[in-house]
Amino acid sequence: MRTMILIAVLLMMWSGCDSNTKAATPEDCGNALDDDRDGLLDCMDPDCADFAGCATLNNVNNTNNQTFSIVPLPGIRLGINKGHRNTTWNDQQTADLAVRAGVNSSRISLPMSHLETWGYEIEVQDIAYYRDHGIDRHLVAFLTKPTVECSTAPAGTADWELAYHMPAGLYEPIWLSEGVVNPANCWARYVFDAVTVYKDVIDIWEIWNEPDWVADWHDTLTWWDEPPTAGQLPRFNGNIFNYIRLLRVSAEVIRHIAPDALVATGGLGYPSFVDALLRYTDNPADGSATEAYPHRGGHWFDVHSIHYYPIFGGGNSDTGVEGFLAHLQDHVNVLSANGSGPRTFIVTESGAPHLVVDDNPGGPEYARNYLLKVIAKARAEGVSGIDWFLLTDTAPPSELSSPFDYMGLFLDTADLSSPDDAVMTETGIAHATLSLLASNAESFAPLDGEVTGSGIDGVVMRFSDRMGYILWAVADSGEDGATTAVVTGTRPLNAYAWNYSADGDAMFPLDAGDSIPLTSSPVILVEQ
Known part of the structure; x- marks a missing residue:
């Protein structure tokens, strides 16, 4: 900002040296133009420091100049x-x-x-029920x-179309x-x-x-x-x-x-x-x-x-x-x-x-x-x-x-x-x-060297005391992908198929370094 202000000052000094230069139009702080021709438009211009639209509130101001994440x-x-x-x-x-x-x-x-x-x-009891049940x-x-x-909506509009x-x-x-909403603004x-x-x-x-x-x-x-x-x-x-x-x-x-x-x-x-x-x-x-x-x-x-x-x-x-x-x-x-x-x-x-x-x-x-x-x-x-x-x-x-x-x-x-x-x-x-x-995983992240093999996609999960993975074989078409993978960690794993919640036998243990067969259906692996 100091650099921008300095540039603005130099520009004004330069323009002031020419007695034939017409006075610039005052800066309009909301029209996306450099009205006063100082190289700074709208909220980037110090002349707009007191303009309400340039105030920073809730981490976003009118110039849309906040770093996205x-x-x-x-x-x-x-x-x-x-x-x-x-x-x-x-x-x-x-x-x-x-x-x-x-x-x-x-x-x-x-x-x-x-x-x-x-x-x-009307929904208070139902939402309380939802929360009580997870x-x-x-x-x-x-x-x-x-x-x-x-x-x-025009008169006669069907109820669902409202x-x-x-x-x-x-x-x-x-x-x-202050704090008293206007009933005329029904929304x-x-x-x-x-x-x-x-x-x-x-x-x-x-x-x-x-x-x-x-x-x-x-x-x-x-x-x-x-x-x-x-x-x-x-x-x-x-x-x-x-x-x-x-x-x-x-x-x-x-x-x-x-x-x-x-x-x-x-x-x-x-x-x-x-x-x-x-x-x-x-x-x-x-x-x-x-x-x-x-x-x-x-x-x-x-x-x-x-x-x-x-x-x-x-x-x-x-x-x-x-x-x-x-x-x-x-x-x-x-x-x-x-x-x-x-x-x-x-x-x-x-x-x-x-x-x-x-x-x-x-x-x-x-x-x-x-x-x-x-x-x-x-x-x-x-x-x-x-x-x-x-x-x-x-x-x-x-x-x-x-x-x-x-x-x-x-x-x-x-x-x-x-x-x-x-x-x-x-x-x-x-x-x-x-x-x-x-x-209950605390975080998820893209794969980054934790798994070796070809034709693999998936994510890494981090729990409080262990790691987990969701892995699958990538297929060019259909749902018939097939490959193998090896997790580089040193702990044994339990591998769970997609239907484990309905079939408790749809899982198998793996020792560290074991080759894992993968298909297009993701497998969920959790360290033991």
Whole structure:
């Protein structure tokens, strides 16, 4: 900064030597231009030191000049999107299924329309039940679906479509006075009431669901230079400035009530949307920084939530994981290039079908292998966890209607009388095995010389008193990879197959230095 100030002073001295030079225009601190021609624009110019938009708050300021890093939460989130397939079962019965599959966290929906209809404390007992039964690790609640009265949706819009229309009144003042939310800003009031009730049990507040979903992906190519428009965002029906406003209203209220809580983006997919989010403010005119709209979008969230489905990339489970890692890196690159500061990453939706539907990849081996691989690799890259989509299938196997119907940890439960009758899929068994053996690991890391052999992929786990590994053979196609590996450590190991949680005999001991047969199905190794 001293160097930059010195340069500015020298430039001013130089310009002052020319009596014919016209006086420069005063610096406008929010227009991304060097108005006073001193070589320093906006917040880099000392003239902007007192501009509100250049103040550093919550580790992110308006110049997006903070060093990016991924900050993982402790442990690993093995989350779930529960859904509610069997309408005769209550949420606690559904949670029992999740516990059977080794779930330790959840993405909990708290729609405004639901809380306004049934009262804001309607989910208190259920969430307490989740936590008492082990679903308690960094719980996420996503805020969505305004009531009719608080929606911008046209009259006559179907109830389910209210989740696709931004709230009304977002630009009403957020506060009437210190700590007193403005009821005219109905979204602010909803967030205030919800967070007041659930602040002690919810750690992460996710704002909306997939606001950047598009009908035509070509639209996303323009977002690197132009702001996403309302017409391009059919699951939000507002523009990027409006979504930043939604984040701002939510964050101001959440941070006031629960200073330690984390605010998350709403399951984003497109890096170009993230770039726009970091370029603009909530100024409804043009997204520029002003006294009234001082901060760009990065100021208003702490956690970057993304979604990813491997079926869109084709190939086998290894291809799916490669696609996920590339998707993650694309988001990391945008956050890093924009100097967005430290962020926590979560994946609040990912899943793979255990049945083949049309030309999409699928099958029991594909689904269970993808689950084990992507959770392990994501955590090794710093992602705090994945909320699997979905707890149960949403159609019987005979229909083969959509690959999204067959991503469950359990087969379809719609016609069952009791949760005890639910049948776990191979995906669910693999998830339960991973939870049983790896949920207490203190850290995950990419392989770095701990294992020798060719055609191997996997991660290293560190427990408090031992090491562990999740390893598999990489296959060019299909799920029929095969190779051998040797762990370089000096302690004997226990090797566990993907189905160990259902079959206690699916394990075998290994002496230090033993050759380990690997296939496309990951094996979990833990030092004895």
